[in-house]
Amino acid sequence: MNDLLTTVDWSRWQFALTAIYHWLFVPLTLGLAVIVGIMESIYVKTGDDKWLKTTKFWMTLFGINFAIGVATGLILEFEFGTNWSNYSWFVGDIFGAPLAIEGLLAFFMEATFVAVMFFGWGKVSKGFHLASTWLTAIGASISALWILVANAWMQYPVGMEFDPAQMRNVMDNFWALFSGIAVNKFFHAVLSGWALAGVFVIAVSCWFLLKKKNTDFAIRSIKVGAWTGLVGLLLTMYTGDGSAVQVTRHQPMKLAAMEGLYNGSTSQSLVAVGLVNPDKQWNNDEDPYLFNIDLPYGLSILARHDANAFVPGINDIIAGVDINEQGDTINTVSYAERIERGKAAQESLRRFDTARKAGDAAAMEKARADMMKDYQFFGYGYFDSVDQAIPPVALTFYSFRVMVIVGSYLILFFLVVLFAAYRKQWLQREKWLQWTAMITLLLVYLCSQAGWIVAEVGRQPWTVQDLLPTCAAISDIPSASVITTFWIFAAIFTMLLIAEVSIMCRYISRNAKIQLD
């Protein structure tokens, strides 16, 4: 049991490490592709050579990021087959379809049109080249769509029926995969890439301004980066609001963890800033926070778009208590009952197995029918106590605040940068703003990673919500092998990151000596 827990923990660390590294490359690819598309569109429309130089400069940075980042996501698929083989089998049909489509689309669209982007200058018409640039951007986003649809399904499993004979969830409605959660997640993640790339373009351009090189080029780039970033960020916030409502409906425990909320209430306030009390447990009377500043009604508005709505806390969810829109107390299923029903579903599956081995079709069908009555709580059967179903509160709480606070700061940042960019002299003169832009590049990456930490840590202990916790999804492999590969990945990805940063820095620095204005 101890080795199983160690294997689970190390496998989770490994998956988190590889996903975090992968997500360093992906949002920049998604956003920079759009920014390059906008720049090239301006070039094609105006025919102005300076926009051609601008496009080629950022396109090369896009290419560096694309080349270093490509295939880093495949590592996650390796981990599914080795570390998470039970999960992989359990969800194979559902998870496999979007990933297969993603692989084909990514390969054909990106491989074809990226080649035209880089090799096609002067060989294909301007219009065809521009179309290729945009198709690369669209292809990258469509690739992301399938990955995010698969991820959303893990958070809200729909469109399938469990077959105990195959031990798989079999897809019975492909279109159900495009749930509200999936749609919000897709736009939220992809548009956040626009914001991140916008900051990237501004930060690199501000380095040119600091060096007093290619200042016209820098201002031109900053305008496109800031507009794209601002639009992306505002839409990210809009879809984030949609995500909050979806999480309240389908993953209320995640929302409670994001807020460190143990006992919910109507007109629930939102903690703007605070410190979580590490001694607080779901079943003790400690104060949840060591310090907190609240926004009155904030959480009720965020979660249910109603200032007076009830938002359940961790203890309410465990007890199975909620209050509906009419103000009536309603009972959902308590965690104690979920655990019982989960164990009953597993017992039915055991009976199914015994009947199957005995070739008793009637008993198999009876066991299957019994199991399906409680299947929605199947995963709870692996727990001995309700606290095992509570996500890590502190990490979720702080990550959510990092995401929201930095995200809010970014609005101000984009507005100030835009204001300054249209007063060229001011932006060129104010060194503090140029330095702020470069520091903001680190902050936007932090914000982007924090968003994923909220989404993924907040849904623990589940790999598939309510159906399969991590302790059941894990393979029977020794923890030593996971620890070894963890460090191998840490080394490889760190080297890739160093390669990316150094190649980019050298390219940017070389271009300071070339006339881009």
Next chain:
Amino acid sequence: MIRVLKNIYRFYADGFRSMTIGRKLWLIIGIKLFVFFVILKLFFFPDILSRDFDTDEERAQHVRTTLTNR
């Protein structure tokens, strides 16, 4: 048809020839794919169910046994 294929080949060949920074990137991509697919996939990341069982029925049985005994 052959002419089209030749043109496509020439397009890529010329593109690769005229690369500057791209050569280094292709080298990185090549090394990376080699490490991922030849070293990691082969020696460290087998698909456990495919490796240990011959049929889907055996794989399903293994997962059923594991998930009902944890």
